[in-house]
Amino acid sequence: MTSPSPDDVPGPLGLSRPALVVRTISVPAAQVDDLLGLLPPPADAGDIVSWVRKGEGLVGWGTVTTFRSRGSDRFARAQEWWRTITAEAIVRDDVDEPGTGPIAFGSMAYSADSQTESVLVVPEVVVGRRGGLAWVTTTTTEAVPAADEPLEPQPAPADPGVVTFADRDLTKQRWADAVEEAVARINGGDLDKVVLARSVQATAEERIDPRWLLTRLTQDYDTTWVFAVDGLVGATPEMLVRLERGLVTSRVLAGTIQRTGDDSHDLALAGSLARSSKDLEEHEYAVRSVADALTDHTSSINVPDSPFVLHLNNVMHLATDVAGVVDDSSTSLALAASLHPSAAVCGTPTTHADRVIAELEQMDRGRYAGPVGWMDASGDGEWGIALRCGSYDAPNSLRLYAGCGIVAGSRAQDEVAESVAKLLPMRTALGG
Template sequence: MVTIQQSTIHKKIAYGVEQAKSVSHSILVSTSTKVDLIIDPVTFYERGKNRTGERIFWSAPSGDFVMVGIGNAYTFESNGGNNFGQVEKEWIELNEFSVIEPKERVSGVGPVILGAFSFDPRKEKTKLWGSFPVSKMMLPQHLLTITKNEFWLTLNVVVHGDTNVDEIVESLSKEQKDLCKDAHIPYEASFGKEFIIEEVSKDEWISSVDTVASQIRNNEIEKVVLAREIRVKSDFLFKTEDILNRLRKEQPSSYIFAVESGQDCFIGASPERLIKKEGEEAFTTCLAGSIARGNSEEEDDHLGNELLQDQKNLHEHEVVVRAIRSAFEQGCDRVIVPENPTLYKVRDIQHLYTPIIGKVKNTVSLLTLVEKLHPTPALGGYPREEALRKIREIEHLDRGLYAGPIGWLDSNGDGEFAVGIRSGLLQGKEASLFAGCGIVGNSDSIEEYKETQMKLRPMLSALGGSF
């Protein structure tokens, strides 16, 4: 198989070190090559297990665009806030002093940062998320990109004037060969392990739904999204690779992601795009209002039609569309919104769905759009600030990265972020799984509880079990 030749790596890094000496500034060196063999992305991820805590996985719906990052060449972290603007500033500065090959760019290939931002950095942090900073974006040393049936390998390294070229080239080359060894072999997950499920503050959550619904009926607020947690415990370690493999097979129309920090891993299969920027075009998704899938095609169609006519769900969806349209109009010159929602179906659930497209203003970046959109009313509520205050006051949960933006950004300013839902936090032999519901005035707390159970199924199934 073809990897990046050691002589090529040596030449580029040596040139980068000379540049660093010349300008008295660190230099980003990034070199990419298309490889001639199919690589299984989960196998590649597993081959990087000696870099636990420094691995990241991202797969777009349908699985035809996948990125796997191993090792940290550079990390953007914050414990004081999401700092979208600061991440963008540092990323632009890093790219200003860079040596990038090839010059012809392929989306998702070359210098790309991947990571996640917390749902609400102002919420008091608990020990549950102790291994994670408030936000974390990483530039991987080793990046596998699968796009348009092509397989690309990228090496990223930040060098200084005193960097030992021979030493770092030998280390990177050996590590890349180890990652690619037998990586063409499809990953086979072990069978799921038995585990027990513990409800966390179930009665309090049901009571909080009733309280918020009453406040909405009294016109104190329009919509609030309340999330809850279940804790899963096993006698065996939960293996990230096994869960990724099951999610890819069971949730092919979702974004599959995994972000590690320390010994913990945030992992999930989100059906919901937050924002994608491609050149001057931006794409977002309004996904709110849910119902189960049917056991037959006839029942499934009946349930879908019921959802399309349900006033509670239509109102919940309309709130989301209204807010996202407004945010898009601030950052785009032209915004296209369909008149009525359609259905978006994943394995266990179907949603009301409205896609929105905009032409991005020249002065607006991807992370600016992320900041304007997050959290949408589908994740927080409406109006935004009032909903966030209500969540901080009443929700018995530290969401951490759950429902926050997760995705990637390249050196051209393009990229994509999903929202980190249908997700869980793996911690050795335990895992916390999360789900939420949009509460409006006529919400029924027991029905909302049942909806959260439905939304927890994808991750429970990926762990190898069910309710």
């Protein structure tokens, strides 16, 4: 969102820059009962960051330095930049846990051809909570660490008023036509699966405070990772990759059914989802793509024989947790790059599905469906897929996204209904 300063614009990796001075201290967990409540009112939507699930995670504010890039080498350039500045950093870490010390929050563009920049942001202040541990990390480019600041609850965000919604790139009918065309190509043998997304424009009467969205998303979808990075805000249920001390895990979601709110009916729907040949086929493609990518970086890998049904507030997904032991020097961002784009957000075969997406969606996904998360100096971190999200294009306006996996058995009107269900978290958070 915010234009980078001259110091933020990436140049040659050998360019001289002030070293980061980083200090992490332990604080009583009682001081950070409400991580989101500590976020100060931002002047710009991109001034705060978040990665919170069930009351734990990381939030931050202020910006010390930023890296931005486009193109096919965006992951490699971002990783090299992060390795360079952390190698030069002056660090005092009294906690020494994943997520302490130097921290970068990131959001990567879905496509190498996107006009939207991928970004890594190093905040001035990061507050973290994990189990009984809580900490504060301050980062500056000064010779001494920043002075400790008291952690205090901040003023509540204001209601943005009435919000209106309108189809953005394609109307529902034109998007349904695109789904039918995709099914025809699948039945013709061109590809096995493709994920098609659509976008909706949300416009409010007043400025939309990102803290308003984050708070409401956390209240309604506490089992998701509620995120904010550089003006991209959402609640993703899908963990693309987590790396912690050599153990890599990935949660794959593919195959969806909308909940009704009636527990007995939803239980029956969950059973039908678990038996659906269409959804099981879609899920199998996604799991296989993740397992194949991780195999190149692991000495052992565990892939469950069958998925489980993940219950969220508005939908249920077929889900599989893949785990492995990393046997190379890959960082969490490098692993995310190897997994992106998975069949869950692209399709199979990947190259062909990507071409179909570019032709039929008629939009630039930006950072939607790209990796979003954080990484510490060791390379450990968590990267979800930017789903159930919106991207600011004005202080009172966001572009919302939803995508659906299309296979041979897909029906256009069912996919439209699924996309509506996937837009619901952001629409509800906005008050629509």
